Amino acid sequence: MVLSEKGARFELLEPDTQTKLLLSVSPCKNDTVKILVDELRPLKARYRVPDVMTGEPQCEQLRVVRQSQHSITLSWSSGCHQVCVWHFPFRLEILCEEEVVVTFNSKGKLWFETLQDPPRVTPPGRELEEDDTSFLWKETFRQFEDVKANCPSSIGSDFCLHGFSHVFGLPEHADSLQLKDTRDGEPYRLYNLDVFAYELHSRLGLYGSVPLLVAHKPERTLGLFWLNASETFVNVYYRPSDHQNDQTPRVKRRRTQPQTDVRWLSESGVIDCTVLLGPTPQQLFSQYAQLTGYQALPPLFSLGYHQCRWNYDDEADVKAVDAGFDHHDIPYDVIWLDIEHTEGKRYFTWDSALFPDPAGLQRHLEKKRRKLVVISDPHIKVDPDWLLYCEARDGGHFVKNREGQIYRGSCWPGESSYLDFSSPDTRAWYSRCFGLEKYKGSTPSLFVWNDMNEPSVFDGPEKTMPKDAVHYGGLAHREVHNLYGFHQHMATFEGLITRSGGSQRPFVLSRSFFAGSQRFGAVWTGDNAASWDYLKISIPMLLSLSVAGIAFCGADVGGFVQDPEPELLIxxxxxxxxxxxxxxxSAKMTKRREPWLFGEEVTAAIRSVIEERYCLLPYWYTLFHHSHTCGLPPLRPLWVEFPREQNTFSVDNQYMIGRALLACPVTEPKVKEIQVLLPGSAEVWFDIHSAEGFKGGRTLSLPVTMDTVPVFQRGGSVVCRSTGSGSCTADVQWMPLSITVALNSQGAADGELYLDDGHSFSYRDRKAFCLRRFNMLSGRLLCRPASEEGTYECETVVQSVSILGLKSKPSSVVVHVSGAGDTRAAFQYTESCSTLTVNDLDLRVTTDWDIQIG
Structure with a gap:
C-alpha cells in the first residue's frame, strides 16, 4: 500500500491468471469515494472517459487506524468515514459511523480483461493452435463483423449495498422508477440506441445512458456512479432481511438487514466508480452535481409550451399555426421544424421553395417574442458539391471505418458520413457552423434540436455505428459510444453561446445523452406512442432522469406515433x-394535432392547463435556479421529500414539484375517482383548486372529472404565481404575482422566488438577480432577501396573498413596507376552506415588507 495526498494505492494480483492490477482509493471532501482499477502495466493506456467530470474533487488525507495480516482500515473526515481493505479474498468496505454501507467486490466478481498484442495470423488451411485466441477478436452479428483492436477488454465488479432494498436511476429505460430484480430476466442495458415506439417495461437500452444508481433507505441515500461510456450491463439482486438459524439451540436466531447486490459489466475501459455517501437525498444530488455539473439554467422561454411536428410544411403553415394559438387564446413560446425544412436533408440549409425567407419568418415570430427551433442531426449527406460536407471531409471531421476510410452509413439523407464529436477540433468546427455569418437564414432567435445522435445508422448493427469504427486518437467506437450524443450536445451548446458573443443562454434539446448532459440543456424520452400505457410510463421515466441529474426532461405530448383519442390528449x-x-x-404520418382541432371542449381543457403552466412559471423558474445552484431536481419522487416514509419508496405515478406541490396526473381512461397518497402524518395538504385541506399520512379517494388535475400544496410552503398567462413567457415576466401561503400545523410556512432577466448570463457575470424569501410565523408574513448576493432592479409586484389553513377570521390585516409605514388592508375570509385573501397590494418584490394578521 502507498498513501499520498490523493488517497491510497494497492497492487492486486489475480492468482489464476497472474494479472496485476492497480487499485486507487480516493476519499473526497464532498463525502464521495472514488475507486479506480486499471492494469498495473497496460500494453497501452486504457480509455478513460473525458469531459464528463467537471473537475477533480479535493481529496481527503487518509490515515491508518487498524492493521492486521488480513486487512487494513483507513480513516478520514474526522474518523466518521473509513475504508477497510481485506487482503484475501480481496474486498473493500466503506464504513460510515462504524457501519459498513458499501462493499466493493463483495462476491469476488472483480473482472478485468487485459489488453494484448494482435494475434498472429493463422495461415490458410492450418488449424488453430491450442493457445490461439484470435477467434475472440472477431464477433459476427447478422451480416456485421466486429474486429477488436486489442482483444476483448471487458471490466466489471460487484457491490453490496447494506441495508438497502430500494434502488433507482440508470436511465434511460421504459420501466418503473424502482429498478427491478434481474435474476429472472435481462440485466439493465446502457447502450444508446434509436428505438422507434420502444417496448414498455423493458431493460433494453434506449436513447441515452446515465450510469448512476441511487439507493435509498430511511437512514441514508447512497449513489454508485460507474463512469464508463462503453456498452454496460447492470444486474440488481434484492436480498430481503431474513433470519439466520444458529445451530446452537440456546442462541436466539438473529435477524439480518436487507441488502442489494449490484453487478456492473462494461465492454472496455477501466473501473472508475465513485460512491456518493449522501446521507440525505439533497446531499447526494449536490455531490453528483459537483462531479458531473449542475443543470444549465434554461432561458425562461424554454419553460413555456413548445409546438412541434414532423413536419410543418412551409412558412405559410408555420405562420398559420402561430396565428392559431393567438386566435384561440392559447399561450405558447416556440414552434419547431423537423428535417423537411432543409434542402434535401442537408443540415444548416433551408428548402428554398418551402422556406424562401427563413430570417423573415424568425423576425415574424420574434415580433411576438416567440422562437423557432430547427433540427440538426450528426449525419452529413455525402455530397461533394456541398460546401459543408467538403469542409468536414477535408478537415478530418468524420468518423472512419476500421480500414481508415471515412465511414459511411445510411440515415435520412441517404448515404451519410458521421461527424466525429469526440475530437475537440471537430466540436470547435461544428460550433462555428452556428455563426450567423455561416448559417445563412439564421437569427439570434433560432435554437437547436439534436436528434438521431445515438448515433442512428439505418443500415448499421442495431441501427447504430459499428463498434470497430475509429474516432479521434485511434479510439474504437465501442469505447465512446454512449458519449456520442453528449459530445454533439456540448458542441451545439457552445456554438450557440459563441454565436451570441457569450451573452445569451442557449436552448438545445438532445435525444441522446450521458452523465453531465444536464450542463447543456434538455432531453426527452424519444419516439413514444399515443396510448395510455405510454402516458403512464412517462412519469417514472422522467423521475428516473431527474434522480440521475437530468432535470430538464419531458415526453412528447400525445405520443409521437399513432393518433390519440381526445380524452388521452387532454x-x-x-x-x-x-x-x-x-x-x-407528432410524426408526419399522424393526423394534425394542434390544440384547436378537436372541438371547443378539448380546446378549452388544453387552454386551461397551458394557462396554468404559464401562471406557475415563477415557481418553475425558481426550482430551476435551485437545480442550477444546488443540484436539486424540480421533479422529485415522493421519497426525496419524505425519506423516512417507506410507503413512498415505490410510488411512481405521482411526484413532488419542488418541495411544495404534489401532482398525481390522471393516466387511466374513463376514471371517476383516483387514489392519491398524501405522505406525512404530521403534514397538511391543500387542494390547489378548492383550497380544501387534508391531513397527511393517508390515501385520499379523489373524485375526478375531465377538468380535474390533481395537485396539492404542502402545508408549510409558499408558492408564487403570475396573475395571468399572457401569450408567451415574455408577457408573464412582467405580470404581477399572487402568493399562496399554505400553513402547516404550527401555522408556519416559507418559500422563495428567483428573478433575473430570463435570457442572459448577467445573473452569473454581473450577479444581476434577486432571490427573495417569504416566511410566515406567528401570523406575520415577511418578504426578505434570501441571499446577500445579487442585485436586480425590476418592477415586479405582489398583487395578492392567499393564506390557506388560517383557522379563524382575523380582526385586521396590516401591511408594513420598509421606509413607508403601516397600512390597513381590506381582506376576505372564506370560512368553508379557512382561507384569507388580501388583494390590491402592489408590493414590490425587491422591497422588504411584511403583512401582520391580527
Missing part, C-alpha cells in the same frame, strides 16, 4: 404541463 396535456419540458410533437 390527460397528456394535464400531465405534461406539470413536468419540466413541455412539448407537443
Amino acid at each position: 390527460r397528456w396535456y394535464q400531465a405534461a404541463a406539470l413536468q419540466p419540458f413541455f412539448r407537443g410533437h
Whole structure:
C-alpha cells in the first residue's frame, strides 16, 4: 500500500491468471469515494472517459487506524468515514459511523480483461493452435463483423449495498422508477440506441445512458456512479432481511438487514466508480452535481409550451399555426421544424421553395417574442458539391471505418458520413457552423434540436455505428459510444453561446445523452406512442432522469406515433404541463394535432392547463435556479421529500414539484375517482383548486372529472404565481404575482422566488438577480432577501396573498413596507376552506415588507 495526498494505492494480483492490477482509493471532501482499477502495466493506456467530470474533487488525507495480516482500515473526515481493505479474498468496505454501507467486490466478481498484442495470423488451411485466441477478436452479428483492436477488454465488479432494498436511476429505460430484480430476466442495458415506439417495461437500452444508481433507505441515500461510456450491463439482486438459524439451540436466531447486490459489466475501459455517501437525498444530488455539473439554467422561454411536428410544411403553415394559438387564446413560446425544412436533408440549409425567407419568418415570430427551433442531426449527406460536407471531409471531421476510410452509413439523407464529436477540433468546427455569418437564414432567435445522435445508422448493427469504427486518437467506437450524443450536445451548446458573443443562454434539446448532459440543456424520452400505457410510463421515466441529474426532461405530448383519442390528449396535456419540458410533437404520418382541432371542449381543457403552466412559471423558474445552484431536481419522487416514509419508496405515478406541490396526473381512461397518497402524518395538504385541506399520512379517494388535475400544496410552503398567462413567457415576466401561503400545523410556512432577466448570463457575470424569501410565523408574513448576493432592479409586484389553513377570521390585516409605514388592508375570509385573501397590494418584490394578521 502507498498513501499520498490523493488517497491510497494497492497492487492486486489475480492468482489464476497472474494479472496485476492497480487499485486507487480516493476519499473526497464532498463525502464521495472514488475507486479506480486499471492494469498495473497496460500494453497501452486504457480509455478513460473525458469531459464528463467537471473537475477533480479535493481529496481527503487518509490515515491508518487498524492493521492486521488480513486487512487494513483507513480513516478520514474526522474518523466518521473509513475504508477497510481485506487482503484475501480481496474486498473493500466503506464504513460510515462504524457501519459498513458499501462493499466493493463483495462476491469476488472483480473482472478485468487485459489488453494484448494482435494475434498472429493463422495461415490458410492450418488449424488453430491450442493457445490461439484470435477467434475472440472477431464477433459476427447478422451480416456485421466486429474486429477488436486489442482483444476483448471487458471490466466489471460487484457491490453490496447494506441495508438497502430500494434502488433507482440508470436511465434511460421504459420501466418503473424502482429498478427491478434481474435474476429472472435481462440485466439493465446502457447502450444508446434509436428505438422507434420502444417496448414498455423493458431493460433494453434506449436513447441515452446515465450510469448512476441511487439507493435509498430511511437512514441514508447512497449513489454508485460507474463512469464508463462503453456498452454496460447492470444486474440488481434484492436480498430481503431474513433470519439466520444458529445451530446452537440456546442462541436466539438473529435477524439480518436487507441488502442489494449490484453487478456492473462494461465492454472496455477501466473501473472508475465513485460512491456518493449522501446521507440525505439533497446531499447526494449536490455531490453528483459537483462531479458531473449542475443543470444549465434554461432561458425562461424554454419553460413555456413548445409546438412541434414532423413536419410543418412551409412558412405559410408555420405562420398559420402561430396565428392559431393567438386566435384561440392559447399561450405558447416556440414552434419547431423537423428535417423537411432543409434542402434535401442537408443540415444548416433551408428548402428554398418551402422556406424562401427563413430570417423573415424568425423576425415574424420574434415580433411576438416567440422562437423557432430547427433540427440538426450528426449525419452529413455525402455530397461533394456541398460546401459543408467538403469542409468536414477535408478537415478530418468524420468518423472512419476500421480500414481508415471515412465511414459511411445510411440515415435520412441517404448515404451519410458521421461527424466525429469526440475530437475537440471537430466540436470547435461544428460550433462555428452556428455563426450567423455561416448559417445563412439564421437569427439570434433560432435554437437547436439534436436528434438521431445515438448515433442512428439505418443500415448499421442495431441501427447504430459499428463498434470497430475509429474516432479521434485511434479510439474504437465501442469505447465512446454512449458519449456520442453528449459530445454533439456540448458542441451545439457552445456554438450557440459563441454565436451570441457569450451573452445569451442557449436552448438545445438532445435525444441522446450521458452523465453531465444536464450542463447543456434538455432531453426527452424519444419516439413514444399515443396510448395510455405510454402516458403512464412517462412519469417514472422522467423521475428516473431527474434522480440521475437530468432535470430538464419531458415526453412528447400525445405520443409521437399513432393518433390519440381526445380524452388521452387532454390527460397528456394535464400531465405534461406539470413536468419540466413541455412539448407537443407528432410524426408526419399522424393526423394534425394542434390544440384547436378537436372541438371547443378539448380546446378549452388544453387552454386551461397551458394557462396554468404559464401562471406557475415563477415557481418553475425558481426550482430551476435551485437545480442550477444546488443540484436539486424540480421533479422529485415522493421519497426525496419524505425519506423516512417507506410507503413512498415505490410510488411512481405521482411526484413532488419542488418541495411544495404534489401532482398525481390522471393516466387511466374513463376514471371517476383516483387514489392519491398524501405522505406525512404530521403534514397538511391543500387542494390547489378548492383550497380544501387534508391531513397527511393517508390515501385520499379523489373524485375526478375531465377538468380535474390533481395537485396539492404542502402545508408549510409558499408558492408564487403570475396573475395571468399572457401569450408567451415574455408577457408573464412582467405580470404581477399572487402568493399562496399554505400553513402547516404550527401555522408556519416559507418559500422563495428567483428573478433575473430570463435570457442572459448577467445573473452569473454581473450577479444581476434577486432571490427573495417569504416566511410566515406567528401570523406575520415577511418578504426578505434570501441571499446577500445579487442585485436586480425590476418592477415586479405582489398583487395578492392567499393564506390557506388560517383557522379563524382575523380582526385586521396590516401591511408594513420598509421606509413607508403601516397600512390597513381590506381582506376576505372564506370560512368553508379557512382561507384569507388580501388583494390590491402592489408590493414590490425587491422591497422588504411584511403583512401582520391580527
